[in-house]
Structures are given as C-alpha cells and as structure tokens.
Amino acid sequence: MSRSPSVAQPAAARRRLSRTRVLKAMAHPSRLLVLERLVEGECCVCDLQALVGSDMSTVSKHLALMRRAGLVEDRREGLKVFYRLRAPCVLRFLDCIDAVRDEGTPVERGLPRRARLEPALRVAPSCALPRPR
Numbered sequence: 001m002s003r004s005p006s007v008a009q010p011a012a013a014r015r016r017l018s019r020t021r022v023l024k025a026m027a028h029p030s031r032l033l034v035l036e037r038l039v040e041g042e043c044c045v046c047d048l049q050a051l052v053g054s055d056m057s058t059v060s061k062h063l064a065l066m067r068r069a070g071l072v073e074d075r076r077e078g079l080k081v082f083y084r085l086r087a088p089c090v091l092r093f094l095d096c097i098d099a100v101r102d103e104g105t106p107v108e109r110g111l112p113r114r115a116r117l118e119p120a121l122r123v124a125p126s127c128a129l130p131r132p133r
Helices: 011-026 029-038 045-052 056-068 088-102 114-123
Strands: 073-079 080-085
Touching: 011 029, 011 045, 011 056, 011 088, 029 045, 029 056, 029 080, 029 088, 045 056, 056 073, 056 088, 080 088
Parallel strands: none
Antiparallel strands: 073 080
C-alpha cells in the first residue's frame, strides 16, 4: 500500500518516495524511448506518438506520468503540445544502469570500485549531487 509523504515523515523518507516516483516513471520501454528522444530537444507529442508507435491515448498517459514525476515539461502552441526534458542529466542514470548491468569492461574489472564509478560521478553543475566520501 502506497502512502503519500506527510510533514511528520523524515526528509529522507520523503526523498526516497520522490526518487521512487521518478524511477517508476522511467521504468517502461516506451517512456525510455521518449526520454532518449527528448535529449535531442523539444518535440511535438504527435512526433513522439509516431516514434513510440502507440495510439495517442497511450502516449499521452506516458507523458502525463512523466510530467507528474517531474521528468518532462510541456508547452502549448496552438493545438500542438511540445515536450522537453526538465533535467536532461537524469538520463546519465541510464549510463549507471549500463555499468551495473555490464559490470564494466574487462580493463575496468581490475580497477577499484571508486575508479570505475568516477565517470558516472561527474555531472553537469545544474545536476550536481554531493560526491560520496
């Protein structure tokens, strides 16, 4: 059973719930495809629908879920709706997933864990996270 965060919950618990919402919003092949396309720049929902190959209703539901999670934002221009990534650095997370899945290259396997992770720890200033100590 899912609960919404309340004022009484510690900040760390609210942060975990928020992170979970973002991860769930990314956890679908069609949504990942849309996010990967939006790295290139803003895109009309009609073009995203053609890219995904699903009906407009399904694509709109995917986009609404990603918008609620804070991954994308939209703007309207007449009858058209355009979407863009709110924080493009979120897709660097996919590089981290690939590293976990692949366990690094044969050369990297001999390196200490910190050395393998160092490239993933370098982020754009607007998306900077505290580095582990």
